[in-house]
Amino acid sequence: MLAFAPDLVAQRMMTRTGHIFFKSNAKIDDGVEANNESVACVLDASKGTVAFQVLITAFQFEKALMQEHFNENYLESAQFPKSTFSGQIQNWETIDRNSPGTHEVEVTGELTIHGVTQKVAQTGTLEVLKDGSIQMKTHMLIPLADYNIAIPSVVADKIAKEIDVDIDVVLKG
C-alpha cells in the first residue's frame, strides 16, 4: 500500500469527465434513460466542500424524440442550461486521505435543477484510490415535482414521477 506525504496531497481535486446516469423509476418502463459523461466536479480538500455542474444538453438518449422532449419540454434547457450542486461532505476531517480505503459519507447541500433549488442530504461512498485520487459514488431518487418539472397530461400515466440517478466521479489533484 502506498502512503502519501500530507503536504503532497492535493488540496483542489477535480474532474471534467464525471458520469451521471438516470432512468425512470423502475416500476414503469417508459424508455426514459440517459447518460452524461461530461460532469464537472471540484472538491476543496482543505474543507471537504464539493461542487458539481452538469450541462443538460449533454445528456445522451437513444431516441431522438426523447432527447428533444427532455430538452425542450421537460427540463427547458434553453432557459435552464445547467444543473448544479454545492455542498459539504460531513465529518470530512475523519477521512484519511493518506491511505486507500472506502468510506460511507453523507453530503449535504443545495441542488438546483430546472431553476429550482432544494436542500438535500445524500449518502454515498467515497473511496481513496491507490494513486491518491478520490472516487465518489451515490444513487439518489429525484422527484420531478420538487423541481417544477411538469409531465404533460397526455403521458402523465406513462412517465414515472421520480427519477433514479447514479453519480460517479473520480477526482484528481
Added chain:
Amino acid sequence: MKKIILFLFVLGLLASGFGVFKYFQPVPGIAEQDADYTLSAAELYIQYVEDESRADSLYVRSILEVSGAVLDRSQEWKQVDVDSVFVHTILLDGGDGMAGVSCQLADVPSAEQWQNWKVGSPMVIKGECSGMLFDVVLSRCVVMN
C-alpha cells in the same frame, strides 16, 4: 361517404405509422451530418469566455467541427446501468494551456488511433456542442483527421 371514411382511415394509419417511426428514430450519428460551424478550438473557447450566453445561443445543440492541438486526454471505464462503457475524451487547447474544448468521443478508438492522438497532436473533431463548464463541451464526437 364510404370513400371519405376510407380516406380518413388511411390518413390515420399513415399518421400513426409516422408517429411510431418518429418515436423509435435514433439520435442521428455525427459522422453523417454536416457541421453547422467550422472553427478552431481557440476561437470557440474565447467566444465562450467572453460571452457565454451569446455563444450558447449560437452553438448549443449545433454540430461543430473544431481544430486544435491535444492538451490532454483521458480514457475511463464507466458503469451505465448494467453495462460498462469505455469513455474516451480529448481536450483541445483553448489557447491558455489550461482549458479548451472537451470532446467526448462517440466510439471507442483503436489502440493505434489512441496512441497517435498524443498531447500536442493536431486534431480535427466534429461533435455536438452542449455548452461550457470548465471547458466548452462537445458530445458524440468523431475524429475527422
